[in-house]
Amino acid sequence: MSGPRSVRAAVAVAVGRTEIQDIEVPATDASSGTLRVAITGVCGSDWGYYQNLPRSRGPLILGHETVGHVETLGALAAQRWGVKEGDLVALEEYLPCGHCEYCRSGDFRLCNATDWRLGGLRYGATALGVAPGLWGGYAQVQHLHANTVFHRVPPGVQPQHAALALPLSNGIEWAYLQGGAGPGQTVVIQGPGQQGLACAVAAREAGAECVIITGLSNETDRRRLALARELGAHHTIDIEQHDLLETVAEITGGRMADLVIDCASGGTGSVTSAMQLARKKGTVILGGQKRRPIPEFDSDRIIANFLTVKGMRGHSFASVELALQLIAGNRHNVTAMSTHTFSLDETDLALRSLVGDGVEGAIHMTINPHT
Incomplete structure (x- = not known):
């Protein structure tokens, strides 16, 4: 019987400083799961998190434009999510409560549970100290919370391009x-x-x-x-x-x-x-x-x-679905927005490139945690 396994993750440990750490993958319970990350987009908001959240909340794994394959899921999660192991999916950063007036009316991005400033959970903005820790996409595996919002990636779309969805x-x-x-x-x-x-x-x-x-x-x-x-x-x-x-x-x-x-x-x-x-x-x-x-x-x-x-604040479920359709057809040459892919060891370089202190010509960058 094998023991706990660990995966590599880029952890923002202080303002402007990243360390590659081995993080233990949590066991899946009935309502949760894990995602084997294929690639994660680098968002402009990541720079703001990089400059502020490590100071205010402690070390954390950034990255919320995550695309990957469902690796494990509990029995209740399988019923609730409508996905199965192996499915290629794109995640939203929001983890809404599911029962407030905003969630019930479809505006779940306004749910207080999605706002880290109000103590809510959000992928790419939740501290490593909040169990189980693997809350960000700059890691080889990401925890799947019970309230995760999934989008199936259309057949034929490469993960690098699917990361443009958000x-x-x-x-x-x-x-x-x-x-x-x-x-x-x-x-x-x-x-x-x-x-x-x-x-x-x-x-x-x-x-x-x-x-x-x-x-x-x-x-x-x-x-x-x-x-x-x-x-x-x-x-x-x-x-x-x-x-x-x-x-x-x-x-x-x-x-x-x-x-x-x-x-x-x-x-x-x-x-x-x-x-x-x-x-x-x-x-x-x-x-x-x-x-x-x-x-x-x-x-x-x-x-x-x-x-x-x-x-404006963020996106809706409908807009992400429409985005994936545009990407699948490469309408208006949208995949040209994807310009650079970095390894996990180059996470800090990718983040600095957001503010012109890294590679030149970057538009939408991605991090492949397995390279």
């Missing part, structure tokens, strides 16, 4: 399901990162007549704007070389945008410009977190122009 689903959620992008519309997207590019793909798929994406003059944004055109954007604007409002007015014949999606993180100026870019009765989607107040915010403009302004 970032692409954000674009579908923001641009299409919440933003209402559709035929005949002009959509302006501020910021050419993963979320901005995903929004461009979603807007094109929804039939938008004109998709415009903006960025800066640095080399990273130049590459991303070039990729945006490959993904179907009609126009790209370097806002350090061209006046943003004047350029959009010229492109649209003065009509401006039906939908503006702010995916830029950091500075608050993009919120102000988003309000200025939207036409009367337009919609503004705020997705890029600023982590600071907006000085002298002109709320009267929202009233005067009859704008709809929405804050």
